[in-house]
Amino acid sequence: xxxxxxxxxxxxLGFVVVPYLRRxxxxxxxxxxxxxxxxxxxxxxxxxxxxxxxxxPGPDQDLLDVLDxxxxxxxxxxxxxxxxxxxAEGERRWQRxxxxxxxxxxxxxxxxxxxxxxxGGQWLRVWRTEMPKDAGGAAVHAEFLVQQAxxxxxxxxxxxxxxxxxxxAACGEAALLAPGDPVPYLVxxxxxxGLGYSQQDFEQVWLKILDxxxxxxxxxxxxxxxxxxxxxxxxxxxxxxxxxxxxxAPQGSLLAAMPLFAVFEHLPEVxxxxxxxxxxxxxxxxxxxxxxxHSARPDDPMTAHVRHLLVFFLVRGERWAEAMSQLVHxxxxxxxxxxxxxxxxxxxxxxxxxxxxxxxxANGGSPATLxx
Numbered sequence: 078x079x080x081x082x083x084x085x086x087x088x089x090l091g092f093v094v095v096p097y098l099r100r101x102x103x104x105x106x107x108x109x110x111x112x113x114x115x116x117x118x119x120x121x122x123x124x125x126x127x128x129x130x131x132x133x134p135g136p137d138q139d140l141l142d143v144l145d146x147x148x149x150x151x152x153x154x155x156x157x158x159x160x161x162x163x164x165a166e167g168e169r170r171w172q173r174x175x176x177x178x179x180x181x182x183x184x185x186x187x188x189x190x191x192x193x194x195x196x197g198g199q200w201l202r203v204w205r206t207e208m209p210k211d212a213g214g215a216a217v218h219a220e221f222l223v224q225q226a227x228x229x230x231x232x233x234x235x236x237x238x239x240x241x242x243x244x245x246a247a248c249g250e251a252a253l254l255a256p257g258d259p260v261p262y263l264v265x266x267x268x269x270x271g272l273g274y275s276q277q278d279f280e281q282v283w284l285k286i287l288d289x290x291x292x293x294x295x296x297x298x299x300x301x302x303x304x305x306x307x308x309x310x311x312x313x314x315x316x317x318x319x320x321x322x323x324x325x326a327p328q329g330s331l332l333a334a335m336p337l338f339a340v341f342e343h344l345p346e347v348x349x350x351x352x353x354x355x356x357x358x359x360x361x362x363x364x365x366x367x368x369x370x371h372s373a374r375p376d377d378p379m380t381a382h383v384r385h386l387l388v389f390f391l392v393r394g395e396r397w398a399e400a401m402s403q404l405v406h407x408x409x410x411x412x413x414x415x416x417x418x419x420x421x422x423x424x425x426x427x428x429x430x431x432x433x434x435x436x437x438x439a440n441g442g443s444p445a446t447l448x449x
Contacts, residue, residue, distance in 0.1 A: 157213055178224055204218075
């Protein structure tokens, strides 16, 4: 399996490779491009790397259609209508708020304005001006400010703090406009992490979310960041938070996958040894996540997030067939952890997918035997 760990080492070092791999008596070997024995993901109906959508973890055609319309026309009304018709308590509203905010933030980054040119994201400013009492617009604006802080300033600087303080005020305004909506408090979780809320103050925000949406997977993932060792908690606190969420997960909830995200957030610096990914801690977390996706509702938009992380761990644990089973469900979209941590999410996903295909074929698999 030397080639496997060499390729993964290159991925971790930030270099992107497109491996041409083939099966051979249970091993993976590298072959030249175009070799007839090369494993080709396209043979399994998977999308080509250049076709992978980096915007979202899974499909949401209504959102994509509206995003295209808003950015093409610079008219916010389609976005306002979509959010108004999206239930407040579900995961999809949170994902759509993030998507609209991210689109406006990226537009502003690409077109900062000046010299007679209007800045990008102007549609969000118009939305807030023309509909100041619209809860959706207020939530998008708050999330926009959070993304601006992380994108344009370094944590700890005065600029970062000023933007985050503005975001905190925007969260309060959004919460007043929609008392039962957990999303403004979800946005504030990122503010709490950035501004370094005390654990007591963080818990106050968290309790407001639990009152409104106690099984909200997106909220739990956002809260997990705060409890991680690299922010304001520790490995023990993050694991305890994730395991408690999994323990109280209702039937069909993806919260059973939380321990896997805690493991990912605390991966050791050197973890290319297969034994780590086959350890009891990782194996238990992977099994919990597999159970979660198996029992989740088919339309749960957070399932894709779990499946993407499963691919990462299953490939590293050399569980090729199980990795392929997850790829069948998520291929085509790569806007999720761990790929989004890479400068080129599509390329990084393609490396892991190629490894899964090659490992699957090296152990007797083929397109005809691929589970669906």
